[in-house]
């Protein structure tokens with residue numbers, strides 16, 4: 001048996017109940033190791049079957065469990081298809097480990113099958129992409145959009161075209177916030193006084209009943225979240241307890257959590273009640289800063305048309321809605337989307353999508369700005385060739 005690189009076993013199918021699970025054994029010793037435990041129904045050795053042929057048989061130590069084994073690429077890649085329950089997978093992996101296989105998880109296995117670090121990272125990210133739109137952008141990176149862009153920056157640096165390199169870095173970093181949200185939804189937190197209609201708005205925005213609505217102020221006592229997609233962008237909407245200073249300890253705890261939730265928001269939607277005419281400026285305190293705040297005037301259906309016109313004219317920068325009739329909900333969704341994704345990458349555009357990539361690109365930018373182009377080149381080169389741990 002050769003020993004060019006350690007033979008590894010990885011469960012390819014997700015952990016959990018399923019009809020069939022697949023364990024892949026990769027490495028120069030794959031065939032030898034699998035042969036130690038697999039007994040084909042025909043009695044022939046696995047090595048006698050041509051690559052790609054399906055072999056039916058039994059796995060040693062698993063009474064009554066049939067498995068199918070396929071040798072994929074010569075002898076270096078063998079797939080074992082077994083019953084989808086976790087017991088069968090565990091038994092197979094245990095024997096493979098006893099025979100000298102290194103057990104790795106599927107994320108690590110991608111570094112073996114995709115030596116290009118951006119491709120391996122994109123494959124991992126693709127597995128958790130929540131929408132077609134985010135998957136499409138990640139697929140572009142899998143097909144080397146980011147790699148080509150980093151190469152282009154390197155070439156510019158090598159030609160001492162510093163301003164070109166800086167411009168390219170700037171273009172790339174424009175998409176870093178978007179890139180990091182391809183695998184984690186943007187967090188939009190609704191805040192406001194009790195009873196203004198925050199929970200009703202969440203339900204209207206997601207299009208189904210998620211948050212509990214009540215006529216009595218203080219209905220929401222904790223942070224309730226709902227995941228949705230706005231124009232293909234994954235967004236988590238967080239409903240919070242109405243902010244007021246009450247004695248009820250349960251409510252006070254809800255308000256405390258609401259505050260903490262706002263601190264972790266990408267966007268805050270401050271909701272007011274059209275009939276109350278209260279602008280919760282104090283609520284906006286501490287919300288502004290890095291993130292945007294959209295101010296919504298809700299329950300507009302309760303106003304007379306004349307009063308409504310007055311409100312709309314007086315507050316052109318606010319979004320007028322009715323969670324009951326649906327007025328203004330579409331416009332609010334568009335405003336949320338525009339605030340979170342001001343520029344959408346064109347198909348095939350390079351987008352950094354992992355924290356380490358963004359950090360390294362920022363460092364490279366700083367190095368170039370500081371006149372250390374050679375150091376920046378070194379860093380960019382390491383991004384292209386780094387073997388991920």
Ligand SMILES: Nc1nc2c(ncn2[C@@H]2O[C@H](COP(=O)(O)OP(=O)(O)OP(=O)(O)O)[C@@H](O)[C@H]2O)c(=O)[nH]1
Pocket residue numbers: 193194195196197198199200201212213214215216217218219220221240241242243298299300301302321322323324325
């Ligand atoms: N007419 C009208 N009623 C609304 C609207 N939005 C909410 N309501 C009503 O206002 C009341 C309070 O709504 P909620 O959505 O529970 O308000 P909230 O801001 O989540 O309240 P807390 O959880 O107590 O902070 C309920 O009776 C809703 O049906 C609206 O746009 N128009």
Ligand SMILES: [Mg+2]
Pocket residue numbers: 198199200212213219220239240241242
């Ligand atoms: Mg509520």
